[in-house]
Amino acid sequence: xxxxxxxxxxxxTADLTYTADVKIEGETITEIGTNLSGDTTLDATGxxxxxxxxxxxxxxxxxxxGTYSTDDFHSGTQAALAGGTTMVVDFAIQQPGQxxxxxxxxxxNKSGRAHCDFSFHMAITGWDExxxxxMKTVVQEKGINSFKHFMAYKGAMMVDDxxxxxxxxxxxxxxxxxxxxxxxxxxxxQMQAKLMAEGNDxxxxxxxxxxxxxxxxxxxxxIMLADMAGVPLYVVHTSxxxxxxxxxxxxxxxxxxxxxxxxxxxxxxxxxxxxKDWDHSARRVMSPPFRNKQHQDSLWAGxxxxxxxxxxxxxxxxxxEQKRFGVGDxxxxxxxxxxxxxxxxxxxxxxxxxxxxxxxxFVAVTSxxxxxxxxxxxKKGAVLAGADAxxxxxxxEATKTISAKTQQSAIDYNVFxxxxxxxxxxxxxxxxxxxxxxxxxxxxxxxxxxxxREPFQxxxxxxxxxxxLMHPRKVERTGIPASGV
Ligand code: URP
Ligand code: ZN
Ligand code: ZN
Ligand code: ZN
Numbered sequence: 469x470x471x472x473x474x475x476x477x478x479x480x481t482a483d484l485t486y487t488a489d490v491k492i493e494g495e496t497i498t499e500i501g502t503n504l505s506g507d508t509t510l511d512a513t514g515x516x517x518x519x520x521x522x523x524x525x526x527x528x529x530x531x532x533x534g535t536y537s538t539d540d541f542h543s544g545t546q547a548a549l550a551g552g553t554t555m556v557v558d559f560a561i562q563q564p565g566q567x568x569x570x571x572x573x574x575x576x577n578k579s580g581r582a583h584c585d586f587s588f589h590m591a592i593t594g595w596d597e598x599x600x601x602x603m604k605t606v607v608q609e610k611g612i613n614s615f616k617h618f619m620a621y622k623g624a625m626m627v628d629d630x631x632x633x634x635x636x637x638x639x640x641x642x643x644x645x646x647x648x649x650x651x652x653x654x655x656x657x658q659m660q661a662k663l664m665a666e667g668n669d670x671x672x673x674x675x676x677x678x679x680x681x682x683x684x685x686x687x688x689x690x691i692m693l694a695d696m697a698g699v700p701l702y703v704v705h706t707s708x709x710x711x712x713x714x715x716x717x718x719x720x721x722x723x724x725x726x727x728x729x730x731x732x733x734x735x736x737x738x739x740x741x742x743x744k745d746w747d748h749s750a751r752r753v754m755s756p757p758f759r760n761k762q763h764q765d766s767l768w769a770g771x772x773x774x775x776x777x778x779x780x781x782x783x784x785x786x787x788x789e790q791k792r793f794g795v796g797d798x799x800x801x802x803x804x805x806x807x808x809x810x811x812x813x814x815x816x817x818x819x820x821x822x823x824x825x826x827x828x829x830f831v832a833v834t835s836x837x838x839x840x841x842x843x844x845x846x847k848k849g850a851v852l853a854g855a856d857a858x859x860x861x862x863x864x865e866a867t868k869t870i871s872a873k874t875q876q877s878a879i880d881y882n883v884f885x886x887x888x889x890x891x892x893x894x895x896x897x898x899x900x901x902x903x904x905x906x907x908x909x910x911x912x913x914x915x916x917x918x919x920x921r922e923p924f925q926x927x928x929x930x931x932x933x934x935x936x937l938m939h940p941r942k943v944e945r946t947g948i949p950a951s952g953v
Contacts, residue, residue, distance in 0.1 A: 469494045472900065473504045477512025477861060480827045481519065481851050482836035490517055492857040495899035499853055510902070512861045515894050518831050519849050520554025520584075520858035521812050524838040525704055525728060525780035528558050529578050532784070533624075533802040534793065538878050539785040542913060544808060545583040547783075547876035549903045549911050551809035552893040554584050554858035555848055555919065556783075557838070559616055561591040561625065568602035572610060582916025584898045585858065587844070589614040589647060595631035600638060607642045611920025613843055615639055616704070619686045620651035620678075620755060629693065636697035640932060643924030645841070646694060647702045650686035650711060651678055651756060660799045671749035673798040675741040675757040683756050684710025691718045691725055698935030700724035700927050702841065705782050707733045707756040709766040716775040724927050726841055727776040729767040731811045733758060734779070735818055736883065750791040752883050753801045754782065768824050777837040779815055781807035785879045805883050809875055814884065816864070816891030843925040857900040866892040876909070 474490040479500070491499040491506055529540035539547065541558075548556055560575040562568060568590055579586055590606050592599060592615050606612050617632050618625040627635070632648075639646045659677040663669075668676065687703055691714055694701035706712055706727040715727040738760050740752040752758065770776030784804025794801030807814075812834055819825035825833070839849025846855050867890045868874075872882040896904035903911035 470508070471506035472508045472510060473506035474510045474512050474517055474859070474861060475504070477515045477517040479851050480516040480831055482828055482832040485827060490851065490859070492897070492900045495857055497851065497853055497855050497857050500851065510861060510895055512894070514863065514865065516827065516862040516864060517851065518860050518862055519835040519851055520860045520896060520898070521552050521834045522555045522557070522838040522849055523548060523553050523781055523783065523808060523811065524557045524778050524842060525782045526556045526558045526808065527782070527784035527804065528556070530559070530561065530784060531563060532804070533800070535786065535790050535802055537784045537804060538787050538790065539783065539806065540581065541579045541586070541916070542581040542583070543876060543878040544783060545586070545916055546909060546911055547809040549584050549896045549898060550876045550909065552812040552860035552862065552896050553808060554860070554896060554898045555586060556584065556808070557587045557589060557842065559591050560588045562593050567598055568606055572606065579916070579918065581913050583903065583911040583913060584916045585856070585919050586916055587842070587919040587921055588612050589616050591616045591618070591625065592627060592635045593618065593625045594627065595634050603638050603644070604642060607644050607923045611918070611922070613643065613921045613923045613925070614645040614647055614702070616647040616649065618649045619690065620649055620653035620656055622653040622657040626653040629689065632690070633693050633697065636693050636699050640697050640699045640935070643928040645700055645702055645928070647704055648686070648690040649705065650683055650690050650703055652682045652686045655682050664797065664799065669796055669798055670746065671753050671798050671801060672741045674753045674801065675738055678755060678757050680708035680710045680759060680763065683708055684714055687711040687714040691723065694725070695723055698931050700726070700931060702726045702728065704728050704780070705730050705733070705756060706767070706776060708759050708763040712766050712770050712776060716770070719775055724931060726778070727770065728778045728780050729771065729776055730780055730782050731807050731814050732781070732805055732883065734764060734767055735814055737761060737764060746795070747788055747791065750794060750801050751788065751881055752805060753791070753798070753803055754784070754805045755803045768819070771819070771825060771833050772829065777833065777841065779811065779833045781811050783808040785877055787879050788881060806877050806879060807883070809877060810870055810882070810884050810889070812860070813889035813891050814887070817889045821890060843921050844919055848919065857897055859897045860893045861895040862891060863894040864891050866890070866894070868892060
């Protein structure tokens with residue numbers, strides 16, 4: 469079996485920083501130590517050797533708002549690798565009339581082109597007996613242990629509280645993790661209609677129709693439902709203080725709630741929607757929208773404090789032409805932005821280089837926490853003997869200016885265009901294969917494999933144990949008064 473040794477680097481994991489060589493045989497890390505040798509040597513002088521990034525939230529070739537997101541498993545996973553991310557978790561979403569199993573088949577077909585490993589969350593967009601039954605197959609046979617619920621997109625993917633509560637209870641039975649897109653979809657729909665009626669039809673209307681309160685309310689509601697059902701909860705694209713506050717408070721009360729800010733919300737703000745150029749603003753339309761500096765500060769603080777756990781991208785990239793479906797009606801602008809290639813460099817630049825995050829926290833929020841929460845640690849998210857050799861050799865001094873001209877993403881712009889970043893991959897390895905070397909792509913289409921994730925992670929077990937202890941029990945009484953007295 470061919471072997472590779474990464475030499476002269478400093479290993480940085482979620483909890484340790486130390487100097488050692490890393491030996492890889494085939495697809496796996498086999499040894500960590502000093503003076504190791506192998507068939508090939510990768511020089512990591514001046515670099516950090518870290519677990520490759522895991523993006524827990526992407527939408528590759530997703531049918532949405534009358535079109536498909538343009539980056540697919542080919543361009544999307546190439547973008548991931550170029551930026552040091554070695555695994556993506558995408559969302560398999562039922563189309564009207566489809567079963568969960570049929571939706572999964574559709575995603576299996578698309579993902580054959582992946583250049584890096586991937587897994588799926590399954591979306592629950594309605595509720596009936598078939599969905600109830602299929603969830604068991606999805607968890608026990610298909611290796612998927614997380615289910616997403618859209619509390620927004622009324623009339624499309626949105627689920628109501630009764631459907632969501634039923635699904636959360638099913639997740640509790642199956643040892644799965646529910647995820648929520650938390651925005652009050654009824655209020656958003658009314659606000660959209662009102663804004664349009666008042667002539668507010670530009671991209672700024674998107675931001676006005678989805679204020680932080682709408683998100684905060686939905687997060688609180690989802691937390692209550694998860695607590696009633698006795699399941700953990702993962703809140704995707706946590707964008708504001710109201711949502712973060714709800715998560716923080718729940719965690720302080722001992723609830724198992726996780727929050728996921730996006731790199732976009734951490735570094736871009738709401739002023740993007742007030743640009744005079746329609747295309748500029750529309751390209752940045754996503755839900756929830758970008759917020760102001762106070763909300764950004766709250767998200768950064770949450771990452772440092774541990775009340776928010778994972779930085780994702782929600783990569784869902786539409787071309788300018790696709791965005792223009794919404795000229796004259798902001799509600800028709802396809803929602804979504806890209807970020808896969810830029811997540812790690814931007815977080816390093818704005819997080820580690822400013823002192824907002826330590827290097828170890830960087831690894832935790834870009835990789836290890838996702839691997840643990842989604843139950844694939846230490847196969848993924850670790851630099852340990854026995855783990856998959858998904859690694860990034862990170863040059864903390866390498867710089868570039870982000871530009872659509874040089875990106876792997878297939879769209880015609882980049883929402884971070886012109887931003888300078890310091891910190892880039894020297895090498896990105898996916899299961900031992902050097903897919904990126906000093907900015908040159910050497911990745912292989914079809915190399916990526918589906919990662920099965922087992923149910924009943926320890927948090928689910930602990931919660932169901934506690935729920936069982938706290939279950940209402942009839943009080944067996946003595947001294948019952950005689951009837952009729
Ligand atoms: O605007 C967004 N976030 N688009 C992708 C779909 C979703 O809501 O996650
Ligand atoms: Zn390809
Ligand atoms: Zn969403
Ligand atoms: Zn999403």
